[in-house]
Amino acid sequence: MSTRIQNGKFTDVILDSLGEGLFTVDKDFRIQTLNRAAEKILGLNREKIIGDFCKNIFRTPRCYDECPIQKALEKGTNVFDIESEMSHHSGRKIKVKLNSAVLKDEHQEPIGGVIIFRDMSHLEEIHKNLISRTNFYGIIGTHKSMQEIYNLIEEVADSDSSVLIQGESGTGKELVANAIQKTSKRRDKPFVKVNCSVFPPDLLASELFGHVKGAFTDAVKDRIGRFELADGGTIFLDEIAEMPLQMQVQLLRVLQEGTFERVGESITRKVDVRIIAATNKDVRKEMLAGRFREDLFYRLNVIPIYVPPLRERKCDIPHLVRYFIQKFSLLTGKKIKEIDDEAMDLLINYSWPGNVRELENTIEYAFARTKGSIIHASKLPPNVRLQTECCFEPKKIQKDKPLPVESSEAKLIRQTLERVKWNRSKAAEILGMGRTTLWRKMRAYGLIEE
Amino acid sequence: MSEMLANRYFIARKFDLALPVFEKELAKGNTNVAIKKKLIICYGALGQIEKAFELFFELVKKDPFLIINTDPYWDDCPCPEMIKQWENSTKQVGVSPREALILGILYLYCDLDKSIEYLEKALDYDEYFLKINSVLRILRNTKSKVRVK
Numbered sequence: 256m257s258t259r260i261q262n263g264k265f266t267d268v269i270l271d272s273l274g275e276g277l278f279t280v281d282k283d284f285r286i287q288t289l290n291r292a293a294e295k296i297l298g299l300n301r302e303k304i305i306g307d308f309c310k311n312i313f314r315t316p317r318c319y320d321e322c323p324i325q326k327a328l329e330k331g332t333n334v335f336d337i338e339s340e341m342s343h344h345s346g347r348k349i350k351v352k353l354n355s356a357v358l359k360d361e362h363q364e365p366i367g368g369v370i371i372f373r374d375m376s377h378l379e380e381i382h383k384n385l386i387s388r389t390n391f392y393g394i395i396g397t398h399k400s401m402q403e404i405y406n407l408i409e410e411v412a413d414s415d416s417s418v419l420i421q422g423e424s425g426t427g428k429e430l431v432a433n434a435i436q437k438t439s440k441r442r443d444k445p446f447v448k449v450n451c452s453v454f455p456p457d458l459l460a461s462e463l464f465g466h467v468k469g470a471f472t473d474a475v476k477d478r479i480g481r482f483e484l485a486d487g488g489t490i491f492l493d494e495i496a497e498m499p500l501q502m503q504v505q506l507l508r509v510l511q512e513g514t515f516e517r518v519g520e521s522i523t524r525k526v527d528v529r530i531i532a533a534t535n536k537d538v539r540k541e542m543l544a545g546r547f548r549e550d551l552f553y554r555l556n557v558i559p560i561y562v563p564p565l566r567e568r569k570c571d572i573p574h575l576v577r578y579f580i581q582k583f584s585l586l587t588g589k590k591i592k593e594i595d596d597e598a599m600d601l602l603i604n605y606s607w608p609g610n611v612r613e614l615e616n617t618i619e620y621a622f623a624r625t626k627g628s629i630i631h632a633s634k635l636p637p638n639v640r641l642q643t644e645c646c647f648e649p650k651k652i653q654k655d656k657p658l659p660v661e662s663s664e665a666k667l668i669r670q671t672l673e674r675v676k677w678n679r680s681k682a683a684e685i686l687g688m689g690r691t692t693l694w695r696k697m698r699a700y701g702l703i704e705e
Numbered sequence: 706m707s708e709m710l711a712n713r714y715f716i717a718r719k720f721d722l723a724l725p726v727f728e729k730e731l732a733k734g735n736t737n738v739a740i741k742k743k744l745i746i747c748y749g750a751l752g753q754i755e756k757a758f759e760l761f762f763e764l765v766k767k768d769p770f771l772i773i774n775t776d777p778y779w780d781d782c783p784c785p786e787m788i789k790q791w792e793n794s795t796k797q798v799g800v801s802p803r804e805a806l807i808l809g810i811l812y813l814y815c816d817l818d819k820s821i822e823y824l825e826k827a828l829d830y831d832e833y834f835l836k837i838n839s840v841l842r843i844l845r846n847t848k849s850k851v852r853v854k
Contacts, residue, residue: 325714
């Protein structure tokens with residue numbers, strides 16, 4: 256008897272040591288066990304609820320429609336990683352991820368169930384924080400040129416016109432395409448993306464328009480193309496300038512008439528697809544070189560969008576850096592919170608030939624090398640450190656340079672910076688402003704190298 | 706399919722799904738009184754009043770307290786809501802003997818006096834007169850015993 260009690264106690268100790276909430280019910284769905292984590296997550300006292308029906312305790316509409324134990328009973332298998340919601344005792348909703356299993360007796364008859372759940376509120380909070388920091392559907396940027404893009408996207412939200420997005424590699428053309436699709440009236444319809452440079456010329460036609468069985472050696476059955484998949488919605492043709500001339504003619508016909516034929520078939524099909532195209536090449540140069548059709552260019556370029564390179568919008572670098580720090584903190588679980596002033600200066604003054612993508616990779620690199628909570632300049636990739644160090648001396652040049660007409664704010668910032676030996680974090684704290692604001696003002700007042 | 710799944714449907718008030726599973730359990734020889742009590746409610750909720758009464762008759766003959774001792778909260782009994790619905794639907798046109806029968810059945814889960822009151826009205830249901838009368842005798846007898854206690 257005492258061994259059984261000890262075993263029971265031992266089981267309780269194990270259950271209470273789990274970080275995940277756990278409860279069990281009998282076959283009438285009355286709560287039999289509740290571990291300490293479940294008590295904590297749900298704000299419950301197990302003495303008061305053991306024996307009560309689980310639906311009376313968890314009080315969620317899902318208890319009626321989406322009971323995970325019911326699912327396990329119906330399926331005959333355990334249920335994993337269901338995203339759900341539970342109610343805290345106070346009424347607050349808690350996002351959870353849960354697993355459920357049916358407990359059976361020796362005759363394989365169900366005699367109860369167990370639910371194990373993880374509180375996802377914390378991750379939800381971080382996710383919301385990340386979303387709120389994204390300025391426009393995932394595009395980070397406060398620079399005037401970016402604001403103009405956001406305005407344009409909103410203005411053309413009701414339009415079905417073709418869009419041509421141009422910009423260097425890594426500037427975020429696909430994000431712009433996503434934003435256009437998400438704000439358009441076709442947002443609930445299919446959104447199909449095709450990178451035209453990925454497919455060999457002879458396969459691109461089949462990929463875009465589909466083929467019928469026997470059209471070529473590997474065509475063993477009919478296959479629907481991306482345009483048909485996107486019917487009613489939007490297609491994003493990335494790296495459009497890589498499209499062979501012959502395909503450009505076919506694309507022009509889709510743009511003009513909405514019609515095409517599957518490879519190997521003579522039936523003409525009609526689709527209603529909005530086209531968003533993007534390229535990192537100078538399309539006008541491509542036209543002059545005879546590699547891009549002029550008529551296609553004018554058909555595509557109804558709404559032209561130019562995404563500026565990062566070097567032309569350096570004021571967005573601090574925002575982007577902060578965003579990527581949060582992103583990688585979430586992904587890696589590292590508790591890195593910020594970047595020091597010297598490292599930020601290096602990032603701001605680097606030329607970023609690979610644009611935002613390169614900046615993201617740089618922060619990822621620094622994350623991998625950083626052990627503490629702050630990214631220091633020494634942890635940045637050598638190319639960023641060397642290029643910036645050899646062509647820029649940030650503070651020395653500016654500190655003693657007199658300003659022609661110094662406003663009272665500029666004077667205050669300058670004096671504060673001098674007092675704290677140009678430590679921007681300390682200065683920002685004293686001045687009661689964020690570091691980004693301080694940096695912006697310093698730039699505006701000529702207290703920093705542009 | 707199992708008793709546990711039927712219980713699950715029952716507490717989610719999916720009586721149409723619970724009923725066939727409970728019936729199968731009974732057919733398999735499961736003699737659990739709780740299943741019969743829930744099955745009576747399922748029949749009632751789905752308008753199969755005669756089937757509900759046959760099972761109700763069986764339990765009352767055996768021991769009326771099997772039903773009388775039901776706790777609406779701790780037994781998750783849906784009778785109070787069901788009674789409200791039935792009474793609302795009969796407010797305008799009055800209670801037919803068949804409706805009185807189901808109300809008499811459901812009331813026994815929570816109010817003996819009201820159950821007797823409705824079962825007396827159900828006596829006009831000719832085909833079940835004898836059985837209803839028999840139930841009424843048992844219930845009146847039970848009521849007097851309860852009063853003496």
